[in-house]
Amino acid sequence: MKRTFLCFLIIGSMAACQACGVNEISEPESGREIKIGVTVYDQYDTFISSILNDLNEDVLKARSETGREIILETYNSAQSQATQDDQVEEMIKDGCDVICVNLVDRTAPSNIIDAARNADVPIVFFNRELVDEDMHRWNKLYYVGADAFLSGKMQGELAVDVIREKNVDKNHDGEIQYVMLEGEAGHQDAIVRSENCVNRMLELGVRLDKLGYAIANWNRAQAATQMEKMIKNQGSDIEFVFANNDDMALGAIDAYNASGINRSSWPYIIGIDGTEPGLSAVKDGTMVATVYNDAPGQADAIFQLAYRLSCGESLSGLELQGDKYIRLPYQKITQENVDKFG
Amino acid sequence: MNEDHEIMLPLVIGIFIVILFCLVMLIKGTNSEVYKVSVIVSNSSSGRWVPFKAGLEQAANDNNIRLDYVYTDYIDNIYTEASIINDEISRGANGIIADFCLSEGSEDVVASISARVPIMLVETSVNAGADIRGNHATVMPDNYAIGRAIGNEVVIDYGEELKGMKIGIIAGNQNQYAMQDRLKGFMDATMKINPEAVWCISESRYTEDELIKANEKNPADIVVGLDNNSMETAVDYFLGNRGGKVKLYGSGCSKKLIYYIDAGEVDSMIVPDDFSMGYQSMSDLAIKLQNRTSALVDREVGFSVVNRGNLFVGDNQQILFPIVQ
Amino acid sequence: MDDNVYLNQTDMNVGAPKNEKEAMEREKLVKASLRKTKSVFYRYMPHDIQGTILLTFTIVSFTLLMILGIVLYTLFARRMNISSIETTEQLMKQSVVNLEDYLLSMRRISDAMYYDVIKNTDIAEGSVDNEMNLIYEAHKDNLVSFSLFLNDGRLISATPIATVKEDLDVTDQVWFTSALGKMENLHFSTPHVENLFLDPTYKYSWVVSLSRAVELTEGSNPRLGVLLVDMNYSTIKQMMERINKDSAGQYVYLTDSSGNIIYHPKQMQLNYEIIKENNINEAHYTDGLHEEVFHGEHRQVIVDSISYTGWKLIAVLPESAYQLDIINMRFLVILLLSCALLIMIFINRIISSRISLPLNLLNRSIRNMENGDMYPEDIYVGGTQEVEHLGRTLRHSIERINQLMDDIVIKQEEKRKSEMDALQSQINPHFLYNTLDSIVWMVEGGHNKDAVFMVTQLASLFRISLSSGKNIISLEQELRHAENYMNIQKVRYKNVFNVVFDIDDKIKSYSTIKLIIQPILENAIYYGVGDMDPDDGGEIRICAKFVPALSDFLTISHEKSEGKAGIEDVSTDEMIPEGDIYIDVIDNGYGMPPEVCDNLFNEEYEPKSSTVKHGSGVGLVNVNNRIRLRFGEQYGLTVESEPDEGTKITIHIPAIPFNEENQKILESGHYRTLRKKADKEDKA
Known part of the structure; x- marks a missing residue:
């Protein structure tokens, strides 16, 4: 009997030990501090940095309103997906309640999704949209961004307006010679913006002549370099410069500034995003127009989503499409209405 | 002292038996014997056996059978075939799958083989004695129906025009019941319109020469190949622009023939389900080998009509282009 | 239904008294059999100390062993299950990485072709054939073909150069429509036989198509096209075959996001419906471990997603997969239990005989005593303290008994002697009188010789009778x-x-x-x-x-x-x-x-x-x-x-x-x- 008893005792204590090993999952209680982790592909990207700033402001505002301790941890992946994967792991280890990710490589979110799922930490992706198949791998994945199709179309429409109003067709051949400054190869916004912009213009009856294109990775400096090359090659043939974002448009402006070409013979330059420098460029007329990508709106949406997720509050009222997506609309910016923005 | 021996001795003996049993089970394990099955078909590396072989391999894999697909040349002699089979049996084959080149008069061969190991006949039935032990059976398509299907294809394409047409038939190996059935089926299907069959040659080593001779003597407008080999011979001759413009019909399954359908040279073809033939024959044989009391039974496999339109459609591509492991 | 119920009820009612009787009879039977078992039990129950100790020890140790064995077995079986799942998960993870790498490299090829070649070329003026061929040659093992189509289905360029099928219409092929449908993405198709070119060597390849929409420049005009990379299906097949190579019963297969099978170890059988797979349902499971019952078989399913493509890698572990191992282990456990039991029996025997031997010896001494051997030296003294004390006491008491017996003999003898003396003295006078009477008659009758004989005999008789008081x-x-x-x-x-x-x-x-x-x-x-x-x-x-x-x-x-x-x-x-x-x-x-x-x-x-x-x-x-x-x-x-x-x-x-x-x-x-x-x- 004693031996049997001992046996049970040992087995029982073993079981108890094992049970103790399991981490206790603490219920989120109100008043607890909230930790939001953010990782961005490149914090020096103008648009991304403006989102970050807005996000910070939202946090400060929410802190004073709710009186809750909200911590925003921001990481810069510096264009390396591997770094970003590590950062997500780190944030999970740090105990972030929700993680906001601006992917470096939108086709490679596997590690991040797996890590988050294992730790049951919801993820809000933003700005860089991953494919549907990946979004559906887990029900706690969200996306906040703009509708890229719309931005391309608006850019095209803005360009058509300009073409109709102004004397764009300098050589009067009935075709608009243009160059395209594209974002990263494979980035859905880059593809969609370029494609839709051109398509929209063709739809609206503008004849186009593509003189060249360059991939400038959303980057002002790269755009300037690429533009310089094209100026060298195409000279004054270029009548229109389309850029997938404002930074690259500004890069093109930089290149023209540096080239010493007379301001009056510059081609028309159009961007997307409506960042601070972009808006000022529109104001001073160097950039003919841009499409307002609502950075504060996106930041707000990201924050609302992240805050509610970390508090376990309901997500209703956030205008979620398919329970996963928040897409904010674009707005056209021209010299006339530029003062309303920024 | 003696009293407890009375209880303990049987107990100890019982435990020893249990220990021995467990030891035997552990050492012997549950890995059952791996049977070896040899497959003997004429001209084993021919493209026509690719789906059949795929079926064999899959079934062998599923049933833990060691498949020995014997390399052979063109076999047209039953005694050559019997000696190959006998060699395989003496080399340890537990079962045989074979395509007999002769149906009539092969009773002795079947009897002598099935007395030793179970044998599965494919492609064609043979004239074999009563099978009490269930040691041999046939897996083949409904050959008469195939013949009819070929005939129907011709009739559908030509309708009444067929009346004046000259038809040449390469009738496969007419020593096999299967080919006889197909020929009969074809004749029955075209009987109504009754086209003129200008020549009909049985397949042998010299089919091509015979074909050339026959066609030169009496050129045909429509040539029908009743099996894969006949069809390929026809394709080689007539599409090599030597035989003039003729229409080809027939049955087959090799990639070469499918290519000609794909290329539009052949309109339609009857494809027997050779994968099933291989899979069925092998898995039946496996069951027979693993359970000696069971009996082999005859089975029929299907066939389908393919043309250029349905070549890549859905399941057809899986059947026509088996994914060979 | 209702009728049946009613019938059943009546049946029960009618059957009730019968049942009672039956129950009683049964009870009797049970009792009888119980008695019988009891008697059998008593018959085989050991009645000696050693047997009792041995049996008790053996039963107790066997019970403990059984409990231990069962516990160990359950733990072990669970462990084995978990470890096999873990191994599979590990394998899956590795395979997913490999597959993702492979698919990524394919996408990179497509990217390279698009951004480095197609975007820079005006298809009206230049041809992309050379570059295409170059890239194809570099990745020949994994590719079957490369081709570029305009959005109206017209072929612009293809490599390896092959005859395009006449009246080929690609616009209704799945890869084409899906590429134009969502043009910001790359699309992987399910495996199919390439239906673009005619290869006079009768070659038909199974491919997985990777297609994307591309922006072409045709005579300065931007146009849309589709870039198609036909990946060799056998590469994926080989990868999957490697995973499935040495697994007993368990297997891994691949489906696309809607459950269409991309690879299955028994693809042909599935196609011919010889076997069935739960692919449509399983493809919609979330990643991780699932338990399901499919066609009556209990099985565990591990699902993992391949990124970007939405493909699912699904591992199936049917219960029968580790049944063999478990059966083997069952035998091993029984074997160990039996061995342990055997050893226990022997050890218990030694222990029990150690305890019972002195008692048995003592008991034998007592049995001999019952037979009349009252020798105190024969009484066993030894063993444990208690037994030794018993023996010693017994020996003492026997010594005492013997002494008392001797005393009784002496006393009895004395008593008898006096009785004898009394008897003899009773008899002797008669006898003496008669004898002497006879002698008198002899003397009177002149038989002197006889008289002398008689007297001599009488004298001898008395001498021996007296024997100087000795018995x-x-x-x-x-x-x-x-x-x-x-x-x-x-x-x-x-x-x-x-x-x-x-x-x-x-x-x-x-x-x-x-x-x-x-x-x-x-x-x-x-x-x-x-x-x-x-x-x-x-x-x-x-x-x-x-x-x-x-x-x-x-x-x-x-x-x-x-x-x-x-x-x-x-x-x-x-x-x-x-x-x-x-x-x-x-x-x-x-x-x-x-x-x-x-x-x-x-x-x-x-x-x-x-x-x-x-x-x-x-x-x-x-x-x-x-x-x-x-x-x-x-x-x-x-x-x-x-x-x-x-x-x-x-x-x-x-x-x-x-x-x-x-x-x-x-x-x-x-x-x-x-x-x-x-x-x-x-x-x-």
């Missing part, structure tokens, strides 16, 4: 006493009977108690031949012989069991001095009726008719008692009598050589003491 005399003397007595009686009875002495000379040197034959002779004369006519030929035979013992014990038991009937059978061996002496007194007189014969030594028996004349029956009882007292229970008198045939009375005494020492010992008490002494000497 133990030699047999020679005893026999002479009997002879003297008979001689006197013969004269007195005027020779109506004969007396025959048949004496083995050997026995004369052994000891005996005195005056044991004479009472018997007296008895024989009174009851047997005394009243017979001289013509009847009455005769009294006295036979004395020595029967050597084979061994002490054997002889005793033999004597006990067979009486004296088998005496003649016992072959003698001169070498052995030990043995027994038998003195038969046989007369052919009237004999005794059986009841008298049977109750001759029963002191409480009161005969109905006064067959006891002269009170001489007392003599036989007396003799018997004296012998028994002196030598032990196995000795004494036996009587065989047949009415009208005669009587045979046998005196049985041990053969003890007559010397002073033995005489002294025997005088003082018990024969047993003497015997023991002899034993001791033997051992020494």
